Amino acid sequence: xxxxxxxxxxxxxxxxxxxxxxxxxFPDGGFFALLGPSGSGKTTLLRTIAGxxxxxxxxxxIGGQPVSAVPVEKRDVxxxxxxxxxxxxxxxxxxxxxxxxxxxVGAAEERxxVGAALELVQLGDLGNRRPHQLSGGQRQRVAxxxxxxxxxxxxxxxxxxxxxxxxxxIDMQIELKRIxxxxxxxxxxxxxxxxxxxxxxDRIGILRAGRVVQSGPPRDVYNAPQDLFTAGFLGDANLLxxxxxxxHLVLTDGTxxxxxxxxxxxxxFAVRPESLTLSADRPRGAGINAIPAVLRxxxxxxxxxxxxxxxxxxxxxxVARDRDxxxxxxxxxxxxxxxxxxxxxxxxxS
Amino acid sequence: MAIHPAGQRRLGVLGLLSPAYLxxxxxxxxxxSAMLYFSVLSDVPFGDTDWHYSxxxxxxxxxxxxxxxxxxxxxxxGLMVTLxxxxxxxxxxxxxxxxxxxRARETLFLLVILPFWSNSLVRIFSWAIVLRGNGVLERSLNxxxxxxxxxxxxxxxxxxxxxxxxxxxxxxxxxSYLGLQAIDDSLIDAARSMGAxxxxxxxxxxxxxxxxxxxxxxVLIFVPVVGSFMEPRILGGRxxxxxxxxxxxxxxxxxxxxxxxxxxxxxxxxxxxxxxxxSPILRKAQT
Numbered sequence: 001x002x003x004x005x006x007x008x009x010x011x012x013x014x015x016x017x018x019x020x021x022x023x024x025x026f027p028d029g030g031f032f033a034l035l036g037p038s039g040s041g042k043t044t045l046l047r048t049i050a051g052x053x054x055x056x057x058x059x060x061x062i063g064g065q066p067v068s069a070v071p072v073e074k075r076d077v078x079x080x081x082x083x084x085x086x087x088x089x090x091x092x093x094x095x096x097x098x099x100x101x102x103x104x105v106g107a108a109e110e111r112x113x114v115g116a117a118l119e120l121v122q123l124g125d126l127g128n129r130r131p132h133q134l135s136g137g138q139r140q141r142v143a144x145x146x147x148x149x150x151x152x153x154x155x156x157x158x159x160x161x162x163x164x165x166x167x168x169x170i171d172m173q174i175e176l177k178r179i180x181x182x183x184x185x186x187x188x189x190x191x192x193x194x195x196x197x198x199x200x201x202d203r204i205g206i207l208r209a210g211r212v213v214q215s216g217p218p219r220d221v222y223n224a225p226q227d228l229f230t231a232g233f234l235g236d237a238n239l240l241x242x243x244x245x246x247x248h249l250v251l252t253d254g255t256x257x258x259x260x261x262x263x264x265x266x267x268x269f270a271v272r273p274e275s276l277t278l279s280a281d282r283p284r285g286a287g288i289n290a291i292p293a294v295l296r297x298x299x300x301x302x303x304x305x306x307x308x309x310x311x312x313x314x315x316x317x318x319v320a321r322d323r324d325x326x327x328x329x330x331x332x333x334x335x336x337x338x339x340x341x342x343x344x345x346x347x348x349x350s
Numbered sequence: 351m352a353i354h355p356a357g358q359r360r361l362g363v364l365g366l367l368s369p370a371y372l373x374x375x376x377x378x379x380x381x382x383s384a385m386l387y388f389s390v391l392s393d394v395p396f397g398d399t400d401w402h403y404s405x406x407x408x409x410x411x412x413x414x415x416x417x418x419x420x421x422x423x424x425x426x427x428g429l430m431v432t433l434x435x436x437x438x439x440x441x442x443x444x445x446x447x448x449x450x451x452x453r454a455r456e457t458l459f460l461l462v463i464l465p466f467w468s469n470s471l472v473r474i475f476s477w478a479i480v481l482r483g484n485g486v487l488e489r490s491l492n493x494x495x496x497x498x499x500x501x502x503x504x505x506x507x508x509x510x511x512x513x514x515x516x517x518x519x520x521x522x523x524x525x526s527y528l529g530l531q532a533i534d535d536s537l538i539d540a541a542r543s544m545g546a547x548x549x550x551x552x553x554x555x556x557x558x559x560x561x562x563x564x565x566x567x568x569v570l571i572f573v574p575v576v577g578s579f580m581e582p583r584i585l586g587g588r589x590x591x592x593x594x595x596x597x598x599x600x601x602x603x604x605x606x607x608x609x610x611x612x613x614x615x616x617x618x619x620x621x622x623x624x625x626x627x628x629s630p631i632l633r634k635a636q637t
Contacts, residue, residue: 050543073542085540089558098554099544150544 002063002153002186003028004049009058011044018044019055020210026154026203029184031177033197033218035234036207042190043158045207049188050156051075062153078147078185082159084139086131092142093118093127099150117145120179137168144176148183155180157189161196173199194234198222206230227348228268237270237344238316244269253312257289258340268346273319275342278307280328283337290337295328309336389611407612417596417613421620424593427507428576431514432568435522438515440564443526444556448535462523465516474584477513478504481585505587513581518574522567529563530556565632573621577614593617 004026011019018041026032034042047053049060051072059068067075086095093114100110118124121141131139140160147155161169161176177200180187191197197204198218205215206229214226218234225231228239242251249257249269259269277283282290293311305322308315316336318325328334388394389408393401411417446458465473480486483502491499503509533556541551579594586592593613600610 052539052542071542072539073545073547076545077543079540079543081536081540083534083536085534085536087537087540087555089555098541098546102545102547102550146540146544156543 003030004154004186004188005059005061005064006045006049007059007061009045009048009055009060011041011048011053011055017210019048022058022207022210022212024205024212024215026186026188028186030203031180031187031189031201033189033191033201033204034207035191035194035197035204037233038192039209040207041210042192042207044210046156046158046188046190049154050077050079076150076152077154077156078150078152079156080143080147080158080160082162084131084143084160084163086139086142086146088131090130091127092123092129092131092134095131095142096127096146096149098146103150113149114145117149120148120182121145121175136164137172140164140172141175144179148179148185153186155185155187157187159190159192162191162193169196176200198234204234206233208233223344225344225346228270228346231268231270231344231346236273236317236319238273238276239314240269240271240343241314242269251291251312255291257291258287260341260343260345262345264345264347266345266347268348270344270346271316271338271342272344273306273317275338276316276318277337278309278318278320278326278328279335279337280326282335287340288337289340289343290335293334293336295330295332295334297330298325309334311336385611385614388607389615391608394605394607407609408616410609411613411616417593417616420591420593420596421617424576424578424617425620425624427510427514427578427582427592428572431511431518431575432522432572434511434515435519435571436526436564436568439519439522439567440526440560443523443530446523447527447530448533448538462520465520470517470580473517474513474581477509477516477585481509481512504585505589507586507589509585510582510590513585514575514578517581518571521570522564525563525567525570526560527563529560529566532563533559562632569625569632573625576621577617 005024006026007023009019009022010017020041022041022045024045034045036042044053048055049062051067051070051074055068059066061067062075062077087098090098096117097110097114100113105113114127118127121144123138123141123145126134126138126142131142134142143160147157157176161172164172173196189197189201201218203216204218204221206213206221208229214221214230221230222234225234225237228237231237240249240251240257242249244250244259244266245256247259247261249259251257278295282292284290291311293309293316295307296310296315297308299306299308300322303322304319305325307318307320307325309318310316318336390403390405391401392404392406393399395401442462446455446462450458478485481502482504483500485501485504487503488499488501491501503512537555537559538551541555546554577594577597579592579598582590582592583595583598584590597610597613597617600606600613
C-alpha cells in the first residue's frame with residue numbers, strides 16, 4: 001500500500017481548464033472521497049492519478065515515487081468503473097483473473113487468488129457465470145474483486161455505486177467500507193453524492209472548477225465549511241444575509257442576531273436546516289436566536305420532515321424528525337430559532 | 351365487431367412484414383424455382399427444341415472433373431479474397447471506430463463507401479488501366495523508384511484478387527466497424543488498468559468482442575466471391591476461368607441454360623454446406 005501525492009497538477013483540454021494547480025495528499029490506507037459537481041475536475045483528477053491522462057504541469061507520486069510519466073498499465077493501480085466494465089466474453093473467474101494472467105502468476109496461483117477474491121466479496125460459487133447472468137450488485141462485487149485481486153498500491157473508484165438503486169447502494173457502501181478496511185488499501189473515490197462521500201470516506205476533498213476548495217475529515221468540512229460553495233454543496237445551508245457588527249449580525253431588515261464567539265474574520269453566515277427549530281411561539285433563552293417567518297410548505301419524507309419557511313423574500317429550510325416537527329398551519333406565522341453556536345461562520349464568501 | 355388488441359397487434363406485424371416477404375418471394379423464390387426447373391431439363395424449352403426431364407446436368411458435374419476443380423479454385427479464391435479483405439479492413443475499421451472522431455470520421459466513411467456508388471464495370475476497367483503493363487501502376491512506380499521495375503499484373507490471379515477485394519472491402523469494414531463501435535471504451539480502460547498491453551487487449555478483449563461483426567462481413571464477402579465472374583473474366587483473362595465464369599458461359603455463350611442452372615444449384619449447395627460447417631464457430635462467436 002502507498003500514499004498518493006499530487007502537486008500543482010494542471011490539466012487543460014483545449015481552452016477548458018479541468019484541473020487548476022491541484023495539490024493534494026492522500027494518506028496511506030485512507031479512504032478519500034473526491035466530491036464535486038459535474039465538470040469540477042474530480043474524474044480528471046482520478047484519471048490522472050490512474051495514468052489514463054498525463055498532466056500538463058505538476059507531479060503525481062505513488063508511495064513516494066514520481067509516476068507522472070508512467071502509463072496506467074505500468075502504474076499498478078486497481079480501478080473500478082461507473083458501468084463496471086466487466087468483459088462480457090469472459091466468465092466471472094476469468095474477469096477477476098485477467099490482471100493475474102497478464103502478470104503471469106501461473107494457473108494454480110491464479111485460481112487460488114481468484115477464489116480468495118470471490119470469497120472476500122461474498123460471491124464464492126459464481127465464478128463460472130457470465131457477467132450478463134449477474135444482478136447489478138453482483139457485477140459490482142465482481143468489479144471490486146477484479147480491481148483488488150492483483151494487490152494494487154491504490155484503489156481508484158469512479159462513481160462505482162451510481163448505477164445501483166438506493167437500497168442496494170447502501171448495502172454496497174457498507175460492503176465497500178468493510179473490504180477496504182480488511183485489506184487496508186489506499187482508496188480514492190469519485191462521487192457527486194455528498195451523503196455517500198460522508199458515509200464512506202475518512203477524508204473528503206471538495207472540487208470546484210478544477211480547484212480544491214476544501215479538504216479534511218467529513219465532519220470538519222461539514223461543520224466548518226471554508227466558503228459558501230462548500231457550505232451549500234456538502235449538506236444544505238440557509239444563508240443569513242446581512243452585515244456583521246461586532247458580536248452581532250444585522251440582517252437586511254435590521255433584525256440583530258447573536259453570533260458565536262470565534263477567532264477569525266468571517267464574511268458570510270449560514271445555518272444548517274437541522275440546526276433550525278420551528279415553533280409557534282418565540283423561544284427565549286441565553287444564546288438563542290429567533291426570527292419570525294411564514295410557514296410555506298411541509299414535506300413528509302418518512303422518518304424526517306422538511307419545512308420551507310419564508311422571511312423577507314428568502315426561504316429557509318428546516319429539517320427535523322417528523323415526530324419532532326410541530327404541526328403548524330401552512331401560511332401561518334412561525335418562529336425560526338437556533339443556538340447561537342450552531343451558526344456556520346464562513347471566512348470566504350465565494 | 352371490436353378487434354382484440356392482441357389480434358390488432360398481429361395484424362400490424364403482418365402488415366409490416368408482408369411487403370418485404372412479398373418482394374423476396376417475387377425476386378428470389380420465383381426465379382430460383384424457375385432455375386430449379388431448368389436444371390432438370392435436357393434442353394432449353396424455347397422454340398421447337400425437343401426436351402425432356404433428366405438429371406443429366408447434375409451428372410455432368412460428377413462426371414467431368416473440370417467443374418469440381420473450378421469450384422475448388424473458386425472456393426480458394428473466396429477464402430483468399432475474404433482473408434485479404436479482413437486483414438485490410440479490420441485495422442481500418444478499428445481506426446474509424448476507436449481512434450478518429452468527429453468530422454474526419456465522416457469523411458473517411460464516405461471514402462469507404464465510395465466504391466458502392468460507382469458502376470462495377472467502370473471500377474473493374476479502371477483496375478485494368480492501372481494494372482496492365484505500362485499502366486498507371488508501373489509508370490507511377492518507375493517515376494518514384496530509382497530503378498526500373500516491370501509490373502504487369504494484368505490477367506493474373508493477383509489482379510482478380512485486387513479487383514474483388516476492392517469491390518467487397520466496404521462490407522467487412524462496415525460490419526467490423528459496427529462490432530468495434532459496440533465495444534465500450536471503459537472495457538479497454540479496465541484492461542489497461544489491470545496492466546494489459548496493447549496486444550493482450552487486442553487478443554483477449556477487442557478481437558473476441560468484434561468477432562461476430564468480422565465474421566458477418568466475411569460471410570457477406572465469401573458467398574458472392576465464390577460465384578463471381580465479372581472480375582475474373584476482365585482482370586483474369588486466360589487464368590480467370592472460375593466456376594462463376596463457366597456458369598455465365600452456359601447462359602450467355604453456349605446457351606445451355608439447364609447445365610448453367612444445375613451448376614448454380616451445386617454452387618448454392620456447396621456454399622450452404624460450408625456455412626453450415628462454419629455455423630458452430632459463428633454461433634460460438636455470438637456469445
